[in-house]
Amino acid sequence: GAxxxxxxxxxxxxRGQDVALRCDPISGHVSLFWYQQALGQGPEFLTYFQNEAQxxxxxxxxxxxxxxxxxxxVSTLKIQRTQQEDSAVYLCxxxxxxxxxxxxxxxxxxxxxxx
Amino acid sequence: QKEVEQNSGPxxxxxxxxxxxxxxxxxxxxxxxxxxxxxxxxxxxxxxxxYSNGDKEDGRFTAQLNKASxxxxxxxxxxxxxxxxxxxxxxxxxxxxxxxxxxxxxHLIIQP
Numbered sequence: 001g002a003x004x005x006x007x008x009x010x011x012x013x014x015r016g017q018d019v020a021l022r023c024d025p026i027s028g029h030v031s032l033f034w035y036q037q038a039l040g041q042g043p044e045f046l047t048y049f050q051n052e053a054q055x056x057x058x059x060x061x062x063x064x065x066x067x068x069x070x071x072x073x074v075s076t077l078k079i080q081r082t083q084q085e086d087s088a089v090y091l092c093x094x095x096x097x098x099x100x101x102x103x104x105x106x107x108x109x110x111x112x113x114x115x
Numbered sequence: 116q117k118e119v120e121q122n123s124g125p126x127x128x129x130x131x132x133x134x135x136x137x138x139x140x141x142x143x144x145x146x147x148x149x150x151x152x153x154x155x156x157x158x159x160x161x162x163x164x165x166y167s168n169g170d171k172e173d174g175r176f177t178a179q180l181n182k183a184s185x186x187x188x189x190x191x192x193x194x195x196x197x198x199x200x201x202x203x204x205x206x207x208x209x210x211x212x213x214x215x216x217x218x219x220x221x222h223l224i225i226q227p
């Protein structure tokens with residue numbers, strides 16, 4: 001594909017429901033990142049994959065958040081037992097890993113609203 | 116804890132003038148610095164990056180880095196209404212191959 005794609009673009013969940021957000025990175029990109037952007041804030045790092053390996057998950061806010069990238073391509077961010085504070089835009093970015101600049105290309109995001 | 120600070124604005128600049136956006140960061144180990152532009156409802160897009168102290172120019176944009184003062188800035192010359200957006204400063208401990216730490220962003224308004 002031409003860019004990073006994410007689905008769904010919008011998700012409304014009732015508090016307590018589980019949600020799964022999908023990211024399709026740019027073809028061939030080794031690195032994949034998830035960020036959470038609350039309204040009026042900058043993106044906050046959640047987790048990072050290099051191929052299928054999750055190298056950093058220090059930004060995941062709680063054990064309700066789980067991410068995977070089993071085949072080193074598509075990634076899924078899962079949020080269990082959603083809470084109102086989880087309402088945000090979830091951004092996925094991918095990078096080809098070329099030095100010196102590992103430019104991260106962002107997808108359009110998934111806007112999650114928890115009622 | 117890594118922190119990136121920006122004035123949230125709004126910063127209002129007349130069309131054709133120079134817009135100056137500033138950013139400070141807390142982690143002296145930061146190696147790479149990025150400026151992203153984000154239009155309302157859209158995702159961030161990279162407009163400038165800088166690694167070394169000094170100035171880096173690209174068209175109407177100039178990024179400035181002062182590692183001793185832990186300060187990064189972005190200048191936009193000949194500002195256009197299409198430059199109106201939120202500008203996000205981001206830093207990386209590596210070469211961008213790790214998660215970026217973003218500031219809250221500065222909302223820039225270019226007045227026609």
